[in-house]
Amino acid sequence: MLSYIEAIKIRRSIRNYDKKPIDDRLLMNVDNLLKNPAKGPFGNKPRFVFVEKPAAREQERVRLGTYGFITHAAYFIGGCIEDFEFSEVDYGYSLERIIIELTRLGLGTCWVGGTFKRKDYEILLKTTETEKIPCITPVGFKAAKKSLRERMGLVLTDGSIRNDFNTLFFENDVNNPIQFNPADKYHQALECVRRAPSAVNKQPWRVIKKDNKYHFYIMRDKMVGKTKSSDLQKVDLGIALAHFKLALEEQSAEGKWHISNPEICDMEYVITWIGE
Numbered sequence: 001m002l003s004y005i006e007a008i009k010i011r012r013s014i015r016n017y018d019k020k021p022i023d024d025r026l027l028m029n030v031d032n033l034l035k036n037p038a039k040g041p042f043g044n045k046p047r048f049v050f051v052e053k054p055a056a057r058e059q060e061r062v063r064l065g066t067y068g069f070i071t072h073a074a075y076f077i078g079g080c081i082e083d084f085e086f087s088e089v090d091y092g093y094s095l096e097r098i099i100i101e102l103t104r105l106g107l108g109t110c111w112v113g114g115t116f117k118r119k120d121y122e123i124l125l126k127t128t129e130t131e132k133i134p135c136i137t138p139v140g141f142k143a144a145k146k147s148l149r150e151r152m153g154l155v156l157t158d159g160s161i162r163n164d165f166n167t168l169f170f171e172n173d174v175n176n177p178i179q180f181n182p183a184d185k186y187h188q189a190l191e192c193v194r195r196a197p198s199a200v201n202k203q204p205w206r207v208i209k210k211d212n213k214y215h216f217y218i219m220r221d222k223m224v225g226k227t228k229s230s231d232l233q234k235v236d237l238g239i240a241l242a243h244f245k246l247a248l249e250e251q252s253a254e255g256k257w258h259i260s261n262p263e264i265c266d267m268e269y270v271i272t273w274i275g276e
């Protein structure tokens with residue numbers, strides 16, 4: 001099986017699925033992952049539901065359309081979380097840990113924040129008034145070919161491109177970029193942040209290291225707006241924190257999350273990791 005760091009590096013958004021069903025043994029693995037989600041760094045746990053499209057269509061009368069962006073997916077994960085200032089961060093963290101486990105099991109996924117019908121998932125999850133559904137993902141085997149839409153270049157982004165390490169991560173202040181050193185455990189964890197998926201591939205995560213502290217920020221992009229239903233760039237940060245933490249766990253590096261804005265720059269502060 002792939003290591004966590006390997007799985008983080010090979011994961012890609014899969015938008016076209018093979019029609020082959022997921023076998024019972026794998027379905028049980030998925031079920032276990034969804035029953036035991038990780039708490040996010042802000043202390044909240046989402047609730048998830050596994051959806052088999054034909055059964056859900058018949059029993060709950062939901063259509064589960066994705067406006068043509070996702071093709072032939074027969075399974076989806078929907079989820080919700082109590083609404084608070086950082087709910088999307090916890091949601092992104094928790095679902096990305098599941099997505100990386102699914103990658104290790106050989107299953108494809110794609111974060112979907114815009115092109116799905118939230119109403120369908122409200123029905124399936126029986127959400128309360130204080131819960132929100134930030135994103136969903138299809139689950140299944142990758143089809144041999146990309147979707148027609150992808151082949152025609154009609155997806156919004158080229159998902160394979162990432163910004164350079166030294167444009168995202170800094171020491172002491174934003175004028176002092178960190179140069180990647182593969183022997184450094186923390187540089188490996190930051191490299192896993194750099195590989196993370198993000199809405200419209202905007203890569204809004206920035207990190208400033210000061211002593212043994214890693215301060216995480218959002219570099220806001222006007223194109224990826226906040227809506228009433230979700231702040232997708234906070235989901236992006238949650239995903240990045242999951243990659244950072246999984247990479248540290250795998251390299252046996254200890255530490256803890258801490259929330260205290262050091263006031264060292266004017267980007268939007270999210271959280272700090274204190275390394276031991």
Ligand SMILES: Cc1cc2nc3c(=O)[nH]c(=O)nc-3n(C[C@H](O)[C@H](O)[C@H](O)COP(=O)(O)O)c2cc1C
Nearest residue numbers: 012013111112113114115157159197198199201235
């Ligand atoms: C929070 C979030 C929301 C996303 N929403 C969509 C979406 O609505 N539709 C879509 O096709 N892709 C969506 N994506 C996938 C991104 O476009 C993709 O992750 C990015 O381009 C990087 O490509 P990769 O995942 O293959 O590495 C979303 C990704 C994230 C993290």
